[in-house]
Amino acid sequence: HWFHRNPLKATAPVSFNLYGVATNTAAAKICNYEICYEMNPIFEIILE
Numbered sequence: 001h002w003f004h005r006n007p008l009k010a011t012a013p014v015s016f017n018l019y020g021v022a023t024n025t026a027a028a029k030i031c032n033y034e035i036c037y038e039m040n041p042i043f044e045i046i047l048e
Helices: 025-031 034-047
Strands: none
Touching (some): 025 034
């Protein structure tokens, strides 16, 4: 696997350009990092 050769690559921030793939705003929101901020409260409840 690629991450075995360079462990720092796995933690590097990656930007994805999904303008040609995401066909509507809902799909773009799922692919966007903003969904992580909305999911954080749910994860906190689950992990309690």
